[in-house]
Amino acid sequence: MIKENVFLDQFRLLFDETDPSLITLDTKFKDLEEWNSLIILSLIVLCEDEFKIIISPNQIQNSKTVCDLIESLESNLK
Amino acid sequence: MINENFSNKKILVTGATSGIGLGISRMLNEYKAQLTISGRNQTKLNKISNEFELSNLNFNKGILADVCNLEDISNLVQEIDTLDGLVLNAGIIDYTPAKLITEKKVIDLFYTNVFSNFFLVQKLLHSKKIKKGASIVIISSIAAKVGVPGTSIYAASKGALNSYAKVLASELSLQNIRVNVVSPGVVKTDLIENTNVTSDFQMSNLSTKYPLGLGEIIDIVYLVQFLLSENSKWMTGSNIDIDGGYLLNN
Ligand SMILES: NC(=O)c1ccc[n+]([C@@H]2O[C@H](COP(=O)([O-])OP(=O)(O)OC[C@H]3O[C@@H](n4cnc5c(N)ncnc54)[C@H](OP(=O)(O)O)[C@@H]3O)[C@@H](O)[C@H]2O)c1
Numbered sequence: 001m002i003k004e005n006v007f008l009d010q011f012r013l014l015f016d017e018t019d020p021s022l023i024t025l026d027t028k029f030k031d032l033e034e035w036n037s038l039i040i041l042s043l044i045v046l047c048e049d050e051f052k053i054i055i056s057p058n059q060i061q062n063s064k065t066v067c068d069l070i071e072s073l074e075s076n077l078k
Numbered sequence: 079m080i081n082e083n084f085s086n087k088k089i090l091v092t093g094a095t096s097g098i099g100l101g102i103s104r105m106l107n108e109y110k111a112q113l114t115i116s117g118r119n120q121t122k123l124n125k126i127s128n129e130f131e132l133s134n135l136n137f138n139k140g141i142l143a144d145v146c147n148l149e150d151i152s153n154l155v156q157e158i159d160t161l162d163g164l165v166l167n168a169g170i171i172d173y174t175p176a177k178l179i180t181e182k183k184v185i186d187l188f189y190t191n192v193f194s195n196f197f198l199v200q201k202l203l204h205s206k207k208i209k210k211g212a213s214i215v216i217i218s219s220i221a222a223k224v225g226v227p228g229t230s231i232y233a234a235s236k237g238a239l240n241s242y243a244k245v246l247a248s249e250l251s252l253q254n255i256r257v258n259v260v261s262p263g264v265v266k267t268d269l270i271e272n273t274n275v276t277s278d279f280q281m282s283n284l285s286t287k288y289p290l291g292l293g294e295i296i297d298i299v300y301l302v303q304f305l306l307s308e309n310s311k312w313m314t315g316s317n318i319d320i321d322g323g324y325l326l327n328n
Contacts, residue, residue, distance in 0.1 A: 038228070
C-alpha cells in the first residue's frame with residue numbers, strides 16, 4: 001500500500017515553479033503549467049527509487065489525477 | 079583495401095554477452111580472430127563461447143568477469159595472452175534527473191563505465207600484455223557531447239572516458255599502441271530497450287531526431303573492425319561520432 005500523503009509530498013517535490021498547495025490528490029497534474037518531460041522522467045525515477053515500483057510512461061499518460069496515479073502504481077504491486 | 083585478416087590477432091572484448099559487444103565479437107569470430115570474450119553472466123557467456131568454438135578454431139575462451147570487481151579484472155588479465163586488440167565496451171546506462179541522483183547510481187555508473195577500464199588497462203600494461211602496434215577501441219557515446227536531460231551521470235562517465243582515452247593515446251603512442259574512441263548515437267540494444275523510460279512512443283519520437291534513423295549494431299561493428307585493423311594504422315587519439323546525423327541538429 002502506498003501512503004497517499006507520503007506520495008503526495010514526494011510528488012510535489014518534483015515541481016520547482018508550482019505552488020505545492022495547488023497540488024492535491026485531485027489535481028489533474030498534466031494540466032499544471034510546469035508539467036514537462038523532465039518531470040515525467042523524475043516521476044518514473046521517484047516511483048522506482050522511493051517506492052520500488054516500475055511505472056511506464058504510458059501509465060502516467062493514462063492517469064488524470066494524482067489519485068489515479070497512485071491507483072495505477074498500486075495495480076503494479078499486484 | 080580493408081585488411082580483414084584477424085586470424086593472427088589476439089583480441090579481448092569486454093561486455094561481449096549482448097548488444098554491441100556481442101556484434102563486435104561475432105564479426106571477429108567470423109574473421110577467425112584469436113578471440114577472448116568477457117561478460118558477467120555465466121549462462122550467456124557459456125552459450126556464446128560454445129557457439130564461437132564451433133565456428134572458429136582460433137577462438138580462445140570466454141572469461142567470466144564482473145568489471146566492477148577488481149579480483150575478476152586481475153583474473154581476466156592473468157588468463158589472457160598478450161593482446162593485439164582490446165575493445166573496452168562493457169557499460170551501463172541510467173536516466174536520472176540531476177535532482178534525484180543517488181550515491182549508489184553514481185558509483186555503479188562510474189565504476190562500470192570508467193574505473194573498470196582504468197584498472198583493466200593498468201593491469202594489462204603493468205603485466206606487458208598489450209603488444210606494440212596493438213589497437214585499443216573504447217566505446218563511448220555521443221551522450222557526452224550533448225545535453226540530453228536525465229543523462230547527467232551517464233554522459234559524465236562517458237566524458238571522463240573520452241578524456242582518459244586522449245591521455246592514454248598520448249602515453250601509449252611511444253609504444254605504437256593506438257587508442258581510439260567510438261561514440262555511437264542510439265542503437266537498439268538491451269541497454270536502450272530495458273531502461274525505465276523506454277516506450278514505443280519514445281522510441282519512435284527518438285528516431286525522428288536521427289536523420290538516418292536509429293543505428294543498428296552492425297553500423298558500429300564495421301567502424302570497430304576498421305579501428306582494430308591495420309588500415310587505421312595512422313589513427314590514434316581520435317573520437318569518432320557515429321550517429322546517423324544526430325549531431326547535425328543537436
Ligand atoms: N545502445 C546504444 O544506443 C549505445 C549508444 C552509445 C553508446 N553505447 C555504449 O555501448 C556499449 C555497449 O552497450 P550495448 O548497447 O551493447 O548494451 P548491452 O546490450 O546492455 O550490453 C552491455 C554489455 O556490457 C556488459 N556489462 C555491463 N555491466 C557489466 C559488468 N559490471 N561487468 C561485466 N560486464 C558488464 C553486459 O553484460 P550482461 O549481459 O551481463 O548485462 C553486456 O554484455 C556501452 O558502453 C554503452 O554505453 C551504447
